[in-house]
Amino acid sequence: MRSVETTREQLLTIAVEMFAANGFAQTSLRAIAKQAGVSPALLVHHFGTKDALIKEAMAITLGHWVADEKAAMLDDESNQLSHWQTVMAKGATPLNFFRQVLLAGGEYSQRLFAAAVSESESLLEQMKSAGRLRDVKDPKTTALMLTLSGLGSVLFMDHIEKILGGSIASEPVAKKLMNANNQMLQEGIFVPSSSNEKEAGN
Amino acid sequence: MRSVETTREQLLTIAVEMFAANGFAQTSLRAIAKQAGVSPALLVHHFGTKDALIKEAMAITLGHWVADEKAAMLDDESNQLSHWQTVMAKGATPLNFFRQVLLAGGEYSQRLFAAAVSESESLLEQMKSAGRLRDVKDPKTTALMLTLSGLGSVLFMDHIEKILGGSIASEPVAKKLMNANNQMLQEGIFVPSSSNEKEAGN
DNA sequence: AAAATTACTGAACAGTTGTTTAGTATTTGA
DNA sequence: TCAAATACTAAACAACTGTTCAGTAATTTT
Numbered sequence: 001m002r003s004v005e006t007t008r009e010q011l012l013t014i015a016v017e018m019f020a021a022n023g024f025a026q027t028s029l030r031a032i033a034k035q036a037g038v039s040p041a042l043l044v045h046h047f048g049t050k051d052a053l054i055k056e057a058m059a060i061t062l063g064h065w066v067a068d069e070k071a072a073m074l075d076d077e078s079n080q081l082s083h084w085q086t087v088m089a090k091g092a093t094p095l096n097f098f099r100q101v102l103l104a105g106g107e108y109s110q111r112l113f114a115a116a117v118s119e120s121e122s123l124l125e126q127m128k129s130a131g132r133l134r135d136v137k138d139p140k141t142t143a144l145m146l147t148l149s150g151l152g153s154v155l156f157m158d159h160i161e162k163i164l165g166g167s168i169a170s171e172p173v174a175k176k177l178m179n180a181n182n183q184m185l186q187e188g189i190f191v192p193s194s195s196n197e198k199e200a201g202n
Numbered sequence: 203m204r205s206v207e208t209t210r211e212q213l214l215t216i217a218v219e220m221f222a223a224n225g226f227a228q229t230s231l232r233a234i235a236k237q238a239g240v241s242p243a244l245l246v247h248h249f250g251t252k253d254a255l256i257k258e259a260m261a262i263t264l265g266h267w268v269a270d271e272k273a274a275m276l277d278d279e280s281n282q283l284s285h286w287q288t289v290m291a292k293g294a295t296p297l298n299f300f301r302q303v304l305l306a307g308g309e310y311s312q313r314l315f316a317a318a319v320s321e322s323e324s325l326l327e328q329m330k331s332a333g334r335l336r337d338v339k340d341p342k343t344t345a346l347m348l349t350l351s352g353l354g355s356v357l358f359m360d361h362i363e364k365i366l367g368g369s370i371a372s373e374p375v376a377k378k379l380m381n382a383n384n385q386m387l388q389e390g391i392f393v394p395s396s397s398n399e400k401e402a403g404n
Numbered sequence: 405a406a407a408a409t410t411a412c413t414g415a416a417c418a419g420t421t422g423t424t425t426a427g428t429a430t431t432t433g434a
Numbered sequence: 435t436c437a438a439a440t441a442c443t444a445a446a447c448a449a450c451t452g453t454t455c456a457g458t459a460a461t462t463t464t
Contacts, residue, residue: 007441025227028421039443041423046441050422103305105360113361132393141382142391144365145351148358152350155357158307159315163346180343188390189344191334209411230451241413246453248411409462420451430441 008046011036015043016057020097024054024104058108061097066115080178081171088169099154113151120146153177210248213238217245218259222299226256226306260310263299282380283373290371301356315353322348355379 014036018027029050033040047053068090087095102109120143127133136142153160157168166173183189216238220229231252235242249255270292289297304311322345329335338344355362359370368375385391 029423030421041425041444042442044423102358110361110364113358114365117365127392132395134389134391134393136391137385138378138382141366141378142386144362145379145382145386148354148362149347149351151358152354156315156350156353159312160346160350162312163316163319164343176340176343177347180340180347182392182394183339184344184347184387184390185392186390186394187336188386188388189336189338190329190384190387191336192384192388193334231453232451242452243414243454244412252452405464407462407464409460411458411460413456413458415455415457417454418452421449422447423449424447425445426443427445428441428443430439432437432439434435434437 007038007042011038011043011046012053012057012060015053016061016097017093019054019057019100020093023100029053055108057097058101061094062101062108062112065094065098081174084174084178085169085171095154095157099157102151102155113147116151117144117147120144120150149181209240209244213240213245213248214255214259214262217255218263218299219295221256221259221302222295225302231255257310259299260303263296264303264310264314267296267300283376286376286380287371287373290376297356297359301359304353304357315349318353319346319349322346322352351383 011032015027015032018032018035021027029040029043033043043050043053047056098112101112121139123146124133124136124139124143128136153168160177161168161173164173164176168174168177213234217229217234220234220237223229231242231245235245245252245255249258300314303314323341325348326335326338326341326345330338355370362379363370363375366375366378370376370379
């Protein structure tokens with residue numbers, strides 16, 4: 001054999017890129033094989049089925065991401081902008097891949113979402129112990145809301161870029177988003193009306 | 203002919219439901235025809251192509267929604283919860299349909315997103331003239347952020363329900379979300395740190 | 405009532421899909 | 435060096451896709 005593990009890895013890398021760019025259902029084994037200059041049957045030989053290939057692609061991409069993310073968190077906790085740019089510096093592929101995972105639904109989507117929520121929760125806890133969190137009444141739901149806008153910005157990347165007129169990775173666009181977000185989350189933007197000043201009972 | 207417009211309308215209704223439930227690409231003409239008890243060729247006869255059917259389904263669903271939404275806005279502007287329940291009372295189909303439109307990407311997705319953003323913008327303006335808006339530095343980007351969490355909650359409906367343990371249409375879950383959202387948007391949740399108390403320059 | 409139009413079907417076409425099979429080349433282990 | 439295992443391919447299968455075609459039934463128009 002010419003170079004077992006290397007060919008397999010190459011195939012996996014190409015698959016991840018193509019899945020990230022076009023989605024799982026829209027990427028055929030034939031297309032991946034063609035891009036790799038290889039016969040479709042070889043993909044089956046190495047991975048068994050398309051589903052298995054997808055799962056392996058998910059596992060490896062999520063694994064890398066989590067590792068990198070943890071490193072980045074320990075590294076630089078306070079500067080959002082530089083963290084954001086660190087994330088984007090990894091290139092569009094992993095972010096787009098996650099986008100596709102979320103879009104595809106199913107088990108991995110569920111897991112990814114849950115992981116994002118719990119990351120938000122631990123962020124809130126960190127902020128709390130740093131004395132930078134106000135008295136949040138419902139931390140879990142709050143974390144969920146934070147997750148929604150966070151993942152929303154990943155999912156709607158293209159739309160955002162069209163509206164703000166620039167790459168989401170670029171400094172001006174990233175700053176715009178962060179400033180708006182910071183104002184919302186630090187000062188609030190709405191003045192309570194008399195009717196819903198108190199929280200609705202439940 | 204047995205009842206021209208009626209058959210066409212029935213087909214369209216079934217198509218909308220199936221698209222909403224399973225997505226556009228995942229719903230074949232044969233499946234729609236089977237559900238309708240009709241031959242696949244009849245769909246082609248009435249709509250020409252699948253794409254045309256999809257576009258017609260989009261046009262009619264978006265049209266109905268916008269009309270209903272405008273009526274609801276004039277009707278009851280202040281009570282978020284009852285508005286939310288009005289929205290949900292229309293049933294899951296239109297909301298899921300929009301979800302699929304957003305997921306599918308493309309032109310209609312773009313339009314829908316842009317419409318949602320501009321609706322958020324006009325909400326901000328309304329709030330401002332009602333004296334219920336703080337001094338927002340970047341209303342456009344702020345409207346965009348609001349849109350992200352709004353559409354996010356539509357896209358991730360299933361995940362949210364799994365985490366909060368109940369239908370998103372139910373009163374307790376809806377209240378949870380709204381209370382967390384209100385606190386965030388009215389009081390803010392983060393205390394500014396010294397380093398990013400001032401907005402980052404650009 | 406005859407003619408024209410419209411509603412509708414069954415069968416097939418051509419393309420794509422994931423996967424299988426049978427076989428060849430290449431590499432490894434003994 | 436010989437045998438076993440692995441890497442890899444060409445061709446085909448079966449299932450599915452959107453769409454076409456030829457034809458029949460029902461309805462409208464004249």
